[in-house]
Amino acid sequence: xxxxxxxxxxDAAEHAKNLMTVAVRRTHGPAVxxxxxxxxxxxxxxxxxxxxxxxxxxxxxxxxxxxxMVATAVGRFDTVGQDLVNHCINDVLVQGxxxxxxxxxxxxxxxxxxxxxxxxxxxxxxxxAAGCALLGxxxxxxxxxxxxxxxxxxxxxxxxxxxxxxxxxxxxxxxxVVLGLPSNGLHTNGYSLARKICEPIGYAATPPELGGVSxxxxxxxxxxxxxxxxxxxxxxxxxxxxxxxxxxxxIINNLPRVLPEGLSxxxxxGTWPVPPIFAxxxxxxQLDPIETYRTFNMGIGMALIVAPEKAAAARAxxxxxxxIGEIAPGQGVTLV
Amino acid sequence: xxxxxxxxxxDAAEHAKNLMTVAVRRTHGPAVxxxxxxxxxxxxxxxxxxxxxxxxxxxxxxxxxxxxMVATAVGRFDTVGQDLVNHCINDVLVQGxxxxxxxxxxxxxxxxxxxxxxxxxxxxxxxxAAGCALLGxxxxxxxxxxxxxxxxxxxxxxxxxxxxxxxxxxxxxxxxVVLGLPSNGLHTNGYSLARKICEPIGYAATPPELGGVSxxxxxxxxxxxxxxxxxxxxxxxxxxxxxxxxxxxxIINNLPRVLPEGLSxxxxxGTWPVPPIFAxxxxxxQLDPIETYRTFNMGIGMALIVAPEKAAAARAxxxxxxxIGEIAPGQGVTLV
Numbered sequence: 001x002x003x004x005x006x007x008x009x010x011d012a013a014e015h016a017k018n019l020m021t022v023a024v025r026r027t028h029g030p031a032v033x034x035x036x037x038x039x040x041x042x043x044x045x046x047x048x049x050x051x052x053x054x055x056x057x058x059x060x061x062x063x064x065x066x067x068x069m070v071a072t073a074v075g076r077f078d079t080v081g082q083d084l085v086n087h088c089i090n091d092v093l094v095q096g097x098x099x100x101x102x103x104x105x106x107x108x109x110x111x112x113x114x115x116x117x118x119x120x121x122x123x124x125x126x127x128x129a130a131g132c133a134l135l136g137x138x139x140x141x142x143x144x145x146x147x148x149x150x151x152x153x154x155x156x157x158x159x160x161x162x163x164x165x166x167x168x169x170x171x172x173x174x175x176x177v178v179l180g181l182p183s184n185g186l187h188t189n190g191y192s193l194a195r196k197i198c199e200p201i202g203y204a205a206t207p208p209e210l211g212g213v214s215x216x217x218x219x220x221x222x223x224x225x226x227x228x229x230x231x232x233x234x235x236x237x238x239x240x241x242x243x244x245x246x247x248x249x250x251i252i253n254n255l256p257r258v259l260p261e262g263l264s265x266x267x268x269x270g271t272w273p274v275p276p277i278f279a280x281x282x283x284x285x286q287l288d289p290i291e292t293y294r295t296f297n298m299g300i301g302m303a304l305i306v307a308p309e310k311a312a313a314a315r316a317x318x319x320x321x322x323x324i325g326e327i328a329p330g331q332g333v334t335l336v
Numbered sequence: 337x338x339x340x341x342x343x344x345x346x347d348a349a350e351h352a353k354n355l356m357t358v359a360v361r362r363t364h365g366p367a368v369x370x371x372x373x374x375x376x377x378x379x380x381x382x383x384x385x386x387x388x389x390x391x392x393x394x395x396x397x398x399x400x401x402x403x404x405m406v407a408t409a410v411g412r413f414d415t416v417g418q419d420l421v422n423h424c425i426n427d428v429l430v431q432g433x434x435x436x437x438x439x440x441x442x443x444x445x446x447x448x449x450x451x452x453x454x455x456x457x458x459x460x461x462x463x464x465a466a467g468c469a470l471l472g473x474x475x476x477x478x479x480x481x482x483x484x485x486x487x488x489x490x491x492x493x494x495x496x497x498x499x500x501x502x503x504x505x506x507x508x509x510x511x512x513v514v515l516g517l518p519s520n521g522l523h524t525n526g527y528s529l530a531r532k533i534c535e536p537i538g539y540a541a542t543p544p545e546l547g548g549v550s551x552x553x554x555x556x557x558x559x560x561x562x563x564x565x566x567x568x569x570x571x572x573x574x575x576x577x578x579x580x581x582x583x584x585x586x587i588i589n590n591l592p593r594v595l596p597e598g599l600s601x602x603x604x605x606g607t608w609p610v611p612p613i614f615a616x617x618x619x620x621x622q623l624d625p626i627e628t629y630r631t632f633n634m635g636i637g638m639a640l641i642v643a644p645e646k647a648a649a650a651r652a653x654x655x656x657x658x659x660i661g662e663i664a665p666g667q668g669v670t671l672v
Contacts, residue, residue: 040431043394055385145486146488147482156439158393
């Protein structure tokens with residue numbers, strides 16, 4: 001990775017670069033081959049393959065959308081990188097894969113080395129927590145393409161799963177149980193609407209619903225990675241038949257993506273705690289229930305489908321799992 | 337991939353989406369597992385691994401920089417996707433790796449489905465030519481982040497190489513020969529300066545150097561992929577000790593990245609044909625030689641280092657290879 005100094009004190013820029021290098025290196029296990037040229041990152045598959053019979057790579061590319069604009073408004077840059085990585089981790093988890101390595105792309109009208117360091121170190125923090133190598137990336141300065149002060153952050157995660165463990169949704173049956181893993185806020189979706197509501201008030205505001213927490217803090221809560229929870233469930237040998245990461249389109253649009261033809265999910269709203277930020281946002285804008293559950297995750301970050309006889313064991317293994325619904329004949333998602 | 341229609345005729349949008357789907361599917365060989373959910377793309381490694389003893393994944397993330405602004409100005413959107421893929425292919429080739437799959441990221445202030453189709457189909461065209469799967473991607477519409485009419489295009493290529501075939505540059509010795517593979521123009525670097533020169537004149541202009549070709553056409557020439565040339569060289573069993581993809585920073589900054597400590601490259605300018613676009617650009621702006629060869633590739637897209645006794649065989653196998661210099665004690669690149 002390289003960046004240009006843009007009128008910033010060179011010692012501070014140098015210091016930022018060193019911090020970033022240290023953060024990135026901390027994500028490098030023995031699979032990352034160093035010193036073989038700087039054109040691409042190299043990841044040796046040897047140790048990974050020893051545990052597998054028919055490995056399948058699962059890749060996800062994502063951005064964090066306009067959550068970056070909240071970060072800019074609040075002036076906090078160490079969280080969006082974590083959002084990005086965790087979003088991608090959840091996207092490969094739903095197919096049964098675990099993360100191997102990540103590549104990031106950061107672009108802005110002007111590169112501020114201190115800001116780049118904060119963002120990339122956030123990427124590295126989440127990679128390190130997931131045992132995932134931050135293998136490489138690209139930073140680009142493009143004044144004619146980006147608005148002044150704006151930046152975009154995208155990335156690609158590559159994970160791996162043994163073919164027999166791929167989660168396809170094919171085993172889902174009527175009567176199966178839908179479990180939910182709680183979100184801690186908007187994760188990375190619904191920010192266009194949230195910004196429209198919050199910008200006029202200001203991100204320092206502390207509406208009563210938030211109990212002293214500012215809008216900025218609530219909106220910048222880091223998108224949760226559900227890798228630890230899935231590690232526990234898989235470690236306990238619990239079969240998960242299907243999973244949906246509730247991103248853009250919410251439970252309404254995402255859960256049907258894993259349901260076999262002829263099956264629907266009935267979701268009992270009110271069976272899980274909804275983070276207070278949603279109460280505030282919904283007080284400020286009129287949305288019908290369908291639109292609400294399509295725009296926001298409404299407190300559930302990931303939905304898991306298990307056989308009914310496995311639900312109790314799953315909840316015993318991961319306490320925060322909530323029963324939120326069940327599978328029935330039909331199509332799509334029905335909110336009750 | 338998904339996109340929203342932005343006031344575009346819905347049949348045209350639907351048609352564009354179908355075209356895109358067909359183009360993407362054409363890149364899918366048997367390794368791409370379909371129908372396992374839409375959260376991430378899945379690529380089975382089985383067939384790849386059968387040919388390898390110790391596989392190493394090599395990944396590269398890149399953008400096409402402000403070449404997208406030339407595309408927008410000219411109104412031609414089918415080439416930048418090819419630029420992006422070929423750029424990434426060359427980045428993994430220099431380490432000896434071949435492409436497996438690609439993931440793209442397209443973002444703009446407003447998504448025009450017809451334009452997205454053109455761009456993504458360009459990505460698919462280059463992937464198909466390289467036998468590389470376009471496994472997935474993301475499109476994002478972010479009016480507050482991108483300038484009106486502007487878009488950004490980035491992507492990640494994952495390739496693979498058997499560890500014994502990794503090209504590290506370690507075998508490079510004094511007396512080795514530097515060969516060059518010709519570029520067909522700027523590839524993806526030097527566009528900020530080129531736009532500054534060309535925008536006032538207009539991209540339809542046909543300066544005498546270009547022999548009837550317009551500035552727009554010359555500047556949108558697709559970044560070459562050197563996969564066919566490398567296939568031929570590797571197929572002939574020719575050892576390449578080191579390779580540099582001449583992107584941002586040109587031969588001055590990129591060639592030293594593969595040279596072992598204590599070795600330098602002497603490059604004989606004038607030994608290869610320089611595409612006419614460079615003659616035009618250099619007539620329009622004053623640059624010293626170092627700055628010229630740092631800003632532009634000046635006609636060489638890839639530099640290859642081989643043992644002196646291999647140079648003739650390499651040139652016999654790939655006719656367009658040119659001897660452009662040699663390795664000597666020292667450091668960096670010396671232009672003579």
